[in-house]
Amino acid sequence: MNSLTELFQYSFFIKAMIAAVFASISCGIIGSYIVARRIVFISGGITHASFGGIGLAFFIGFEPLLGAVVFAILSALGIQFFTKVAKIREDSSIAIWWSLGMALGIMFVFLTPGYTPNLMSYLFGNILTVSNSELWWMFALVFLIILSFALFYKPILYIAFDEEFARTAGLRVPLFNYLTITLVALTVVLNIRVVGIILILSLLTLPQATANLFTSDFKKMIGLSTLFAFAGTFSGLIISWWIDIPSGASIIFTLVIIFGIFRLIKHFGQ
Amino acid sequence: MNPLIQINDLSAGYNKIPVIRHVNLKIFSNDFIGVIGPNGGGKTTLLKVISGLLQPLSGSIEFDDELSGKKSIGYLPQIKNIDKKFPITVFDVVRSGLMLNRGKENSANEKQKVTKILEESGIAGISKKAIGELSGGQMQRVFLCRALISNPKILLLDEPDTFVDNTFEGELYERLQSLNEKMAIILVSHDVSSISGHVKTIACMNGGLHYHPENQITQEQLDNYNCPIRLVTHAVRRKTTKNFGA
Structure with missing residues (x-):
């Protein structure tokens, strides 16, 4: 137990805890939106497309997260454009952007001279190596999401629930759709360092699945998802340190266990 | 009296392919119109044009100043969606x-x-x-x-009688008749027998629109309007519902 207390004296661990709080809030809010609106597959497409930006950044030599942000937003808007304007089936649009991003990422990494040491931390995450600047970006994201939902909670909820009705009421549906999909893209990318491209989707869906066991109210779902996301991230981090396994995988595994426990409790409690 | 909505030679559809063609209709403040027709006949498309969800391919739709655009239109979509x-x-x-x-x-x-x-x-x-x-x-x-x-000044209802039992259906039409004192109502239904007697007039929709200025319609009139649906009497309908329930 002493060593656990000591852990909180290390600055890298404190930073990891702060990152866990920020990730829980952003993924708690945006994940609830994604699950409620059934756009998990779109989020998967955006996540994987962002790998193209990471590869390009390695190849040219600039900040990989910046490359990921650009590719994530482009793919998010691209999927919307392909579906709504070019009238391509939504699942096909997602698959096109998903595979294009991954293909570009692999090509750029292959073409990059020498070894790319941080590549694995983008693919599988490493919350313990999160930098100060990344923490500031995560804080800015949390601020932006809370501000957007505080100002536009009702139109975001109503459009997500019944887009057609919202249009008959004269709401600016495309504008809000572009806003929310951009927030999804930013959430995906700026939380990549927590659990990685491969696993980020779980942080956006598992806490929500657990929350959904207890509530069908969107606002309460956001609150509960944030709590479950933090519980999973914190416990996963401790477990990863304790038995010395990768933090990203440990966090997601913990989130699955939390879901399983509450699902069983609910099943046998009824 | 000016109509609340006037539809002039309007065609509308999806991907530039018209589903409804050359529709003319005037909707007044005390109207209660039941729109019937086969699947794909354009009933929901007509509601979407009136509610502003769909833009006409040709023709026009004019709103009275009293409506202040589409802000005075209440819309009940199909709950299956x-x-x-x-x-x-x-x-x-x-x-x-x-x-x-x-x-x-x-x-x-x-x-x-x-x-x-x-x-x-x-x-x-x-x-x-x-x-x-x-x-x-x-x-x-x-x-x-x-x-x-x-x-709203106009209420648009898209098949409000689906997924409901006979008791609710009775309550619904009673409520709609009371609401009709304050607003115009356009009700879409695939079941002509359920709306007959409740609405004031009937519009048969099968690509084109045929306005029938009464609230009862015969099979012969439906055939004349090129509206390929079959009249089912209430007795048969109730029996069918019961069989489905069992």
Whole structure:
């Protein structure tokens, strides 16, 4: 137990805890939106497309997260454009952007001279190596999401629930759709360092699945998802340190266990 | 008396392919029109054009100044298109009908209006329930509340009698007749026998629109209007419903 207390004296661990709080809030809010609106597959497409930006950044030599942000937003808007304007089936649009991003990422990494040491931390995450600047970006994201939902909670909820009705009421549906999909893209990318491209989707869906066991109210779902996301991230981090396994995988595994426990409790409690 | 809405030689559809062609219709403030027709005949397309969801391919639709654009139109969509797993409460669904008045209501006013309309509809007790926990009849009542909360001048209803039992259907038409004193109603149904006698006039929709200025229609008239649907008597319909239920 002493060593656990000591852990909180290390600055890298404190930073990891702060990152866990920020990730829980952003993924708690945006994940609830994604699950409620059934756009998990779109989020998967955006996540994987962002790998193209990471590869390009390695190849040219600039900040990989910046490359990921650009590719994530482009793919998010691209999927919307392909579906709504070019009238391509939504699942096909997602698959096109998903595979294009991954293909570009692999090509750029292959073409990059020498070894790319941080590549694995983008693919599988490493919350313990999160930098100060990344923490500031995560804080800015949390601020932006809370501000957007505080100002536009009702139109975001109503459009997500019944887009057609919202249009008959004269709401600016495309504008809000572009806003929310951009927030999804930013959430995906700026939380990549927590659990990685491969696993980020779980942080956006598992806490929500657990929350959904207890509530069908969107606002309460956001609150509960944030709590479950933090519980999973914190416990996963401790477990990863304790038995010395990768933090990203440990966090997601913990989130699955939390879901399983509450699902069983609910099943046998009824 | 000026019509609230005047539709002139209007064609509309999807991907530039017209579903309804050369439709002419005037809707007055005390109208209660039942729109019937086969699947794919353009009934829902007509409602979408009136509600502003779909732009005409040709022709025009004119709104009276009294309507102030589409802000005075209440719309009840087909509930089969609603995501019943969406995490939203009855209260929030009904409150979303106040989007039309956005910026003009504070939270206390909104709450008061939602509570009042839920009480008037006899469903105040389910305001905190999730939408997925409701029966078909309760869900129709909730969406009717949403359509009515902004005090529309025209109410558009897309197959409100599906997924509901005969008791609710009777209550619904009784309520609509009372609402018709304050607003025009356009009701789409695939079942001509259920709307006959409740609406004031009938419009047969099968690509084109044939207006029938009475509330009863015969099979011969339907055939003359090129409207390929079969009349089913109430007795047969009730028996069929019962058999399905069993």
